Amino acid sequence: MKQPETRLIHTRKERLGRVTVNPPVERASTVLFSTEEALYGPKPTYGRMGLTVHRELEAAMCELEGATYARLAANGLQACTLAIASTVRAGDHLLFPDSAYGPTARFCERRLPAMGVKTSRYDPRIGAGIADLFQDNTKAIFLESPGSLTFEVCDTPTIVEAAKARGIRTIMDNTWGAGLHHQPLALGVDLSVQALTKYVSGHSDAFGGAVMTGTPGMAGRLEAVSEDWGICLSPDDAFLCLRGLRTLKTRLKAHEAAGLAVSEWLAARDEVASVLNPALPTHPDHALWQRDFSGSNGLFGVILNPVPAGGMERFFEALHLFSMGFSWGGFESLIIPCDQQLTRMKGNWTDTRAGPLLRLHIGLEAVDDLVADLASGFAAMTGK
Ligand SMILES: Cc1ncc(COP(=O)(O)O)c(C=O)c1O
Structure with a gap:
């Protein structure tokens, strides 16, 4: 797929009228209004509705994702829940993938039922079979591609076609693709x-979420849910997200190149059973990824072969460049064991894998150094 042309840098003419290239960060709850505004409109605003930096971030996200409307949220999870709550109400049914980000799955299975919405999981590789899971009251399908931790790629056009035929809304967690890929x-x-x-903020120092749409009627629903739940993004975080967007393309290309190099190195190691990176030709969904994505990044999974007793502790303790911690998309390389977080449908492939599952995020460090770090981890793990 062709990469979108983004115009995140404003023209000189657009900047005229202010003296800085970037928007001001207005830290404000109160926004002053005149007597005329107070009595006769237009409706006075308030900081929760966002100010200059929010409007610029929304416009940039629309351009990036080819949308006509964007709504910001305090973090990615809140953006997922905002999108879902804008498509279902009490009495409806929602389908979400077995490989959804854990807290999104928890929202679907704990919060939505408490709000009168029924949910069920589907196998992310279900494709056209999704239609068999439709119920009379199915109103939305949540997708995440590739899936969290296990990196299955959905056949999105096929799922969308089945959904459209029944008037069902579709939502995609597009964090891995970052809008560019x-x-x-x-x-x-x-x-x-x-x-x-x-990847948008890119430096592990800010939170932010965004929902983009071009579907008529959806903007009003997103706005209403945001207003009712008081959803907003702090001006400082909005500024950091907008700043990150300026270098997204350059960083993503570097993460992609390093991610591929480390993936290929890992795939050739005896300690590794398989590398879950859809950009590798050996990945079962590589053809779907090639069809629907224009690039990859630095986030992927690794299934190890069976590890000797105490081997995982020795592996993690031997690493110096890879730190352990949640999140990804920043400048730094991270690694986490995933078995503790996996919640999957009974009988799913995860029951039959060779050894432990790890998730790696390849940062912007030198590939040779990262590979040497992993090699010393494997040496400590196996005692070789
Ligand atoms: C795929 C995906 N979606 C959503 C989120 C949630 O983002 P946040 O941490 O900003 O709430 C994450 C966080 O790791 C994620 O990996």
Whole structure:
């Protein structure tokens, strides 16, 4: 798929009228209004509705994702829940993938039932079979591609086609594709969601979420849910997300190149059973990824072969460049064991894998140094 042309840098003419190239960060709850505004409108605003930096970030996200409307949220999880709550109400049914980000799955299975919405999981590789899971009251399908921790790629156009035939809304968590490497709205998805916390902000120092749409009627629903739940993004985090967007393309290319190099190195190691990176030709969903994505990044999974007793402790303790911690998309390399976080449908492939599952995020360090770090981890693990 062709990479979108983004115009995140404003023209000189657009900047005229202010003296800085970037928007001001207005830290404000109160926004003053005149007597005329107070008595006769237009409706006075308030800091929770966002100010200059928010409007610029929304405009940039629309351009990035090919949307006509964007709504910001405090973090990626809140953007997911905002998108979902804008498509279902009490009495409805929602489908979400077995590989959804854990807290999104928890929202679907704990919060939505408490709000009168029924949910069920589907196998992310279900494709056209999704239609068999439709119920009379199915109103929305949540997608995440590739899936969290296990990196399955959905056949999005096929799922979208089945959904459209029944008037069902589709939502995609597009954080991995970051808008640059995957454009769900162009594939017919109604709502694209991003955790701006990851590649958009890019430095592990801010939170942010955004929901983008081009579907008529969805902007009003997103606005209403945001207003009712008081959803907003702090001006400082909005500024950091907008700043990150300026270098997204350059950083993502570097993460992609390093991610591929480390993936290929890992795939050739005896300690590794498989590398879960859809950009590798050996990945079962590589063809779907090639069709629907224009690039990859530094986030992927690794299934190890069986590890000797105490081997995982020795492996993690031997690493110096890879730190352990949640999140991804920043400048730094991270590694986490995933078995503790995996919640999957009974009988799913995860029951039959060779050894432990790890998730790696390849940062902007030198590939040779990262590979040497992992090699010393494997040496400590196996005692060789
Ligand atoms: C795929 C995906 N979606 C959403 C989120 C949530 O983002 P945040 O941490 O900003 O709430 C994450 C966080 O790791 C994620 O990996």
